[in-house]
Amino acid sequence: MxxxxxxxxxxxxxxxxxxxxxxxxxxxxxxxxxxxxxxxxxxxxxxxxxxxxxxxxxxxxxxxxxxxxxxxxxxxxxxxxxxxxxxxxxxxxxxxxxxxxxxxxxxxxxxxxxxxxxxxxxxxxxxxxxxxxxxxxxxxxxxxxxxxxxxxxxxxxxxxxxxxxxxxxKESRLKYREALINHFKPEIDTFCGDCQRRLELNPLRVLDCKVDHDKPSMAKAPKMVDYLxxxxxxxxxxxxxxxxxxxxxxxxxxxxxxxxxxxxxxxxxxxxxxxxxxxxxxxxxxxxxxxxxxxxxxxxxxxxxxxxxxxxxxxxxxxENIAIPDQNFVDVYIVSMSEKTNEIAFKLQEELRQNYIKCDKDYFNRKVKAQFKSADRYNARFTVVVGEEELENQKMIIKDMIAQTQEVVEINNIVLELKKRLEVK
RNA sequence: AUGAUAGUAACUCAAUCGGUAGAGUAGUGGUUUGUGGUACCAUUAGUUAAGAGUUCAAGUCUCUUCUAUCACCCCA
Known part of the structure; x- marks a missing residue:
């Protein structure tokens, strides 16, 4: 096992x-x-x-x-x-x-x-x-x-x-302790084993006992207040x-x-x-x-x-059904369209992190659709789509996952553009 | 330490008298050649907590161990 x-x-x-x-x-x-x-x-x-x-x-x-x-x-x-x-x-x-x-x-x-x-x-x-x-x-x-x-x-x-x-x-407690012992001693034999042991050790705890809770002498027991x-x-x-x-x-x-x-x-x-x-x-x-x-x-x-x-x-x-706030999200999820774009996606990820943008990406060469599902699972605010066609023109796509809109942006401006959008959020 | 109840897929739970281990959720793939959440279809997933016993046959009965929950005890 x-x-x-x-x-x-x-x-x-x-x-x-x-x-x-x-x-x-x-x-x-x-x-x-x-x-x-x-x-x-x-x-x-x-x-x-x-x-x-x-x-x-x-x-x-x-x-x-x-x-x-x-x-x-x-x-x-x-x-x-x-x-x-x-x-x-x-x-x-x-x-x-x-x-x-x-x-x-x-x-x-x-x-x-x-x-x-x-x-x-x-x-x-x-x-x-x-x-x-x-x-x-x-x-x-x-x-x-x-x-x-x-x-x-x-x-x-x-x-x-x-x-x-x-x-x-200390003084009050000692007096009270004595009073308790004297009170319970005559009939301590009728109490549970725990109480019998506690009587000398710590008589205060006899009062806590649930076994003997209903005994009449319990109610008549001396009260701390009177010995203060x-x-x-x-x-x-x-x-x-x-x-x-x-x-x-x-x-x-x-x-x-x-x-x-x-x-x-x-x-x-x-x-x-x-x-x-x-x-x-x-x-x-x-x-x-x-x-x-x-x-x-x-x-x-x-x-x-x-x-x-x-x-x-x-x-x-x-x-009490009180919700505990959970900060479970990423700013950006990077979607890489094919194996050819993986390298640049990987580099982009590092660059975003250098700029304090919380991001993640796929690690299994999964299909685009699956990558978008992951983006949802991570509650991504934006996705950046890295595709072969765009790369030829030095561009990337930024998609707003809430508004469901997307824009094509120059690669050189990608960090700037993301920062702008994340601040507005 | 003692008594009681429980443990089945990643999660929540089914399984009649002892007779083929099953659903929902989640996951994966698809419906849509490069775009998500809802929908539909398909599919993965289990040595039934571990071990022993009874039986033709055990998730189901018996015993042991482990773990959790409740009582008791105590406290945070």
Whole structure:
């Protein structure tokens, strides 16, 4: 059997790359507007980075990483997410040395997680993410969310909602954690195995459990809001106020718990609501991660960011029937009438390209009719017909494929004539 | 990791009880000796995901593997 692509990896074929290029161009445009600069970090890192950064108790680290030993027995991992690598680079290159400057970066690239496949969830996938490091003003949280919302808007997605929650700071979270453990402990034996394990590891995630979702004690569980200290409460209120200033609609979701250990304070998600979209409805997830840089042995640095899944963005564009612009055309298709005219057609092609005219021609000595069919397939704006009769008089034919008119032109003027017509277009 | 469903031409899909693998689209050639898109005609295209088994006979039944989809899990 011929070799297939590895499980969970897939090809983006030449007739669909335009979709990615389109989304990428919009992403870069928006990041430019918000003054975020691109950062490119390695696709593989030392495994420790993710164990310490993302957190040992997370699903990502405990069961989804592509980890291997290199030839010197170093443990290497293909990046499962982008934030840890960015923070590592931030510390390693001391990007914090410019005090009172917010470091605003974005990344765009492949991530790898060993997961069970599903639509909108593959093992190699593409994320676009943003990180703002070195600032703790609530307006930064709002700015980051605004960037995400504007990307959605610019793409034309409508069936989307923004959910937001706060996890509070370390102190609040510890208190809440205790309260949760105390609340569930007496009857934890009646919960599912996952919950029993999570209770000590990360009790917040018990709240997410779908198996035990309907248990009465679930509804009576202590709420994060009641355990927030004044600073955390105040901070979250300010974030919401800033979102209101911007007119961004959101839904408060007290059960929104991100699965990565580094999050605190603001967490949010952008979800698709379209009918017929896959089971994976989260387009974007993110939040604040004060303390992560410190964990990676950098200075105490607040940070916030998010990540989008590009595959899911494309799926949701398709689910909402939003056309993605496709620049599939050539300016000129060159038709060569016979073998005798092939040489001059070939030279003409090169000359047009030197003049930035996008063109193509036949490579199989096909009949004139077939060549015109190709011209249509490539959406040629004009064809240049190179024929023996015309050549004797040093002429060529320019045919306008839309107006269906054609003109005989001096060979010496052909580039000029084409340029004139293409500009008018 | 587990459970369920599916995989047939480049694409979308047919094929009755186990009985000759078939259409539309796309491609190629022609109707029109050197001019396209629509139309008409012709034509290419498949080891039925891979492998094994049952049977006179397997796309169809059984088993294994691979891949996808759904559930579960989680998230982007």
């Amino acid at each position: 011929p070799i297939q692509s590895a499980k969970g990896a897939y090809d983006i074929l030449p007739n669909e790359t335009y979709k990615w290029q389109y989304i990428e161009s919009i992403i870069r445009e928006i990041c430019e507007l918000y003054n975020y600069k691109e950062i490119r970090t390695p696709i593989f890192e030392n495994t420790d980075l993710f164990v310490r950064g993302v957190g040992e108790s997370t699903d990502i680290v405990s069961k989804e990483m592509y980890t291997f030993l290199d030839k010197s027995e170093r443990s290497i991992t293909l990046r499962p997410e982008g934030t840890a690598g960015v923070c590592r680079a931030y510390v390693e290159h001391k990007l914090y040395s410019e005090l009172n400057y917010l470091t605003k970066v974005y990344y765009l690239g492949s991530m790898f997680r060993y997961e069970k496949m599903q639509k909108g969830r593959q093992r190699q996938f593409t994320q676009f993410g943003v990180e703002a490091l070195g600032g703790e003003d609530p307006s930064i949280d709002a700015e980051v969310i605004s960037l995400a919302v504007n990307l959605i808007k610019k793409l034309g997605l409508k069936e989307v909602k923004v959910a937001i929650n706060t996890l509070g700071d 200290n004044d600073y955390s409460k105040n901070f979250f209120e300010k974030v919401l106020k800033h979102l209101d200033y911007l007119g961004i609609e959101y839904v408060l979701d007290h059960n929104l718990v991100r699965g990565l250990d580094y999050y605190n304070h603001t967490v949010f998600e952008v979800m698709s609501k379209v009918e017929g979209f896959g089971a994976q409805t989260t387009l974007c997830g993110g939040g604040r991660y004060n303390g992560l840089v410190e964990e990676l042995e950098g200075p105490n640095t607040p940070g916030i960011g998010f990540a989008f899944g590009l595959e899911r963005l494309i799926l949701s564009l398709e689910a």
